[in-house]
Structures are given as structure tokens and as C-alpha cells.
Amino acid sequence: MSKLKIKSSPILLWILLFLFSSNQGFSWGFWAHKRINRAAVFCLPNNSCFDFFKNNLDYLTNNAPAPDLRRNSDPLEAPRHFIDLDIYCSGHDCDTFPHTWALATKKYSVDTIKKYGYVPFQIVFTYRKLVESMKNKDKDNILHYAADLGHYVGDACVPLHSTKNYDGQLSGQKGIHALWESKVPELMSNQFHFYAGKAHLIDSVQGMAWTLVNGSFNALDSVLAVEKSVSKDFSEDKKYVVKQRGKSNKKDYSDEFITAYGKELNPQIQRRLLTATNALGSFWYTAWAEAGQPDLSTLIDPKVAKEMKKKLKKEQKSLKKGNWDYTETISVKE
Numbered sequence: 001m002s003k004l005k006i007k008s009s010p011i012l013l014w015i016l017l018f019l020f021s022s023n024q025g026f027s028w029g030f031w032a033h034k035r036i037n038r039a040a041v042f043c044l045p046n047n048s049c050f051d052f053f054k055n056n057l058d059y060l061t062n063n064a065p066a067p068d069l070r071r072n073s074d075p076l077e078a079p080r081h082f083i084d085l086d087i088y089c090s091g092h093d094c095d096t097f098p099h100t101w102a103l104a105t106k107k108y109s110v111d112t113i114k115k116y117g118y119v120p121f122q123i124v125f126t127y128r129k130l131v132e133s134m135k136n137k138d139k140d141n142i143l144h145y146a147a148d149l150g151h152y153v154g155d156a157c158v159p160l161h162s163t164k165n166y167d168g169q170l171s172g173q174k175g176i177h178a179l180w181e182s183k184v185p186e187l188m189s190n191q192f193h194f195y196a197g198k199a200h201l202i203d204s205v206q207g208m209a210w211t212l213v214n215g216s217f218n219a220l221d222s223v224l225a226v227e228k229s230v231s232k233d234f235s236e237d238k239k240y241v242v243k244q245r246g247k248s249n250k251k252d253y254s255d256e257f258i259t260a261y262g263k264e265l266n267p268q269i270q271r272r273l274l275t276a277t278n279a280l281g282s283f284w285y286t287a288w289a290e291a292g293q294p295d296l297s298t299l300i301d302p303k304v305a306k307e308m309k310k311k312l313k314k315e316q317k318s319l320k321k322g323n324w325d326y327t328e329t330i331s332v333k334e
């Protein structure tokens with residue numbers, strides 16, 4: 001941050017730096033979280049689980065960011081969203097890290113695991129609650145845990161959620177977290193597609209959670225290296241601009257820099273979005289199968305079902321064709 005050139009008074013500079021360094025969600029932006037949860041529903045095979053999820057599509061979409069909002073009020077929430085694998089491992093594939101909570105906490109202690117995050121375990125914990133809710137045909141809990149699971153699966157697919165250098169603060173790249181997961185997807189949204197194929201039954205839920213996290217860890221090098229190489233083509237005053245956000249001004253990456261980074265890095269972000277989406281659909285489908293394939297159609301509100309039928313058919317078609325016809329109906333304050 002000390003390298004940034006801003007022609008302004010020290011007080012204004014301080015305010016701008018504060019605004020720049022705060023407001024980082026450290027999670028896919030709300031934009032991407034909502035789309036991962038929503039698109040994952042269309043990965044499900046035709047069964048009562050699909051019908052039930054389809055009829056609650058707006059709930060699953062609008063509650064995708066809920067775990068991030070809980071971080072403000074629940075001190076236990078934050079470490080559920082990441083894991084700093086480079087605390088434990090050097091190089092790629094953190095294969096020395098025990099994959100079960102019991103073995104991991106035995107090796108490193110509960111305090112250490114909580115300090116450096118445990119998103120892969122949180123995926124398994126939330127999945128288990130979803131299975132129980134499905135067995136009990138508990139509508140509210142099914143929706144709650146299904147939406148939460150989407151959030152944690154999404155976070156596990158973000159490379160910067162697998163490192164202690166989560167915002168580039170240790171490599172002189174502060175701000176890269178929001179750049180990768182929010183600014184590029186939002187600015188280049190018309191170049192992303194969200195049809196992630198068919199969900200499948202997962203052999204090992206725990207194994208899958210670790211595959212996602214290791215995939216993120218392995219992608220980390222290019223996330224950082226590409227930012228460094230693209231930055232060489234931008235002077236500081238071309239890389240950053242002051243943008244208006246609500247009523248305040250905020251120092252931010254320029255659109256030109258965001259686009260250049262996104263183009264150079266792609267299709268990595270696209271791939272991680274699709275990986276998260278397909279994995280989420282597969283976790284939901286597997287939870288339903290493990291719960292004994294309960295008939296969830298009995299939980300559907302027939303009035304909503306009638307209203308949604310035509311709309312959803314159209315939306316599914318557009319998603320598959322790559323011109324997804326989805327506009328947010330409820331905006332969540334970020």
C-alpha cells in the first residue's frame with residue numbers, strides 16, 4: 001500500500017486506505033455465491049429433490065451469502081470459510097494433513113485448527129446436518145443447510161481461501177482477494193457461463209471436500225504470479241482509480257486492470273466457478289441419496305410450484321445455452 005500514489009491530504013488518504021482495505025468479504029462476492037447456489041440446482045437429476053430445490057430456488061439463491069453475514073455476529077463463524085494450508089505444508093497438494101477432524105485435531109490441536117481455518121471439515125459437518133434434515137423431511141433445515149453448504153463449497157474453491165497470504169498482504173499484492181473473486185467475475189460477467197453439467201453421487205464426501213481445497217491450493221501460484229506480471233504493464237495511476245461506492249469514494253483497481261488480469265488468468269476463475277457448482281449439486285444429490293431418497297415433493301407449496309414451472313423451464317434452457325436469463329429478485333446488502 002505504501003507504493004500507492006494518491007494526490008490528496010493525509011486525512012483523505014487515510015480514509016481512502018481504510019475503505020480500500022476494509023469491505024473485503026474474503027469469500028466469493030455475493031454475486032458469485034448466489035449464482036453458484038442457483039446454478040447448482042439445475043445440475044440435479046430429475047427427482048423429488050430437484051423438484052423441491054427448484055421450487056425453493058430463490059431461497060437457496062438469496063441465502064447463499066448468509067454465512068458471511070453471520071461472521072459479524074458469531075465469533076465461531078470465520079474459520080469455517082478457509083484453511084491456511086501453507087501453515088502446514090509447503091509445495092502442492094497438502095497430502096500430509098489428516099483428512100478427518102479427529103486425526104487433524106489430534107495432530108495439531110483444536111485451537112490450531114480453529115486458528116487457521118477448517119473449511120473442508122465444515123463442508124462435511126454441514127453435509128451431515130443436511131442428510132439428517134432430509135431424513136426428517138424438515139423443510140426449514142433442509143433449505144438452511146443446503147444454502148449454507150453451497151457457501152462453504154464455494155469458498156473451498158477459491159484459491160485465496162487456502163493460504164495465510166489470503167489478500168496478497170505478504171507478497172505486496174493487497175486487494176487481490178476481492179480482485180479475483182468479485183471484481184473480475186462481476187466486470188466480466190457476460191463472459192462467464194454457469195452450466196456445470198450433471199450432478200453425480202460422491203463416493204467420499206470427505207475426500208471430495210479435500211479435492212476442492214487442494215485444487216484451490218494448487219491454483220494459488222498462478223493467481224499471484226499473473227497479478228505480478230500484468231501489473232508490470234500498468235503504472236500505479238493506471239492500475240488504481242478512485243471509484244464511488246455508495247456515498248463514499250473508494251480507491252480501487254481500474255476496470256482496465258481488472259479486465260487485463262481476468263483475461264490473462266482465464267479460464268481459471270470460470271473453471272473454479274463450475275467446479276464449485278457441480279460439486280454443490282453433487283453434494284446435495286448425494287445427501288438426498290444417503291438420506292434414503294425421501295419424497296421431498298410433499299414439502300412443495302403447490303401454489304409456488306405452478307407459478308415457477310414455466311419460469312424455471314425457460315431459465316434452465318437459457319442456462320444450458322450459455323445466455324442465462326437470471327436477474328436478482330432480492331438484493332442483499334453487501
Ligand SMILES: [Zn+2]
Binds near residue numbers: 027028068081151155
Ligand atoms: Zn465465506
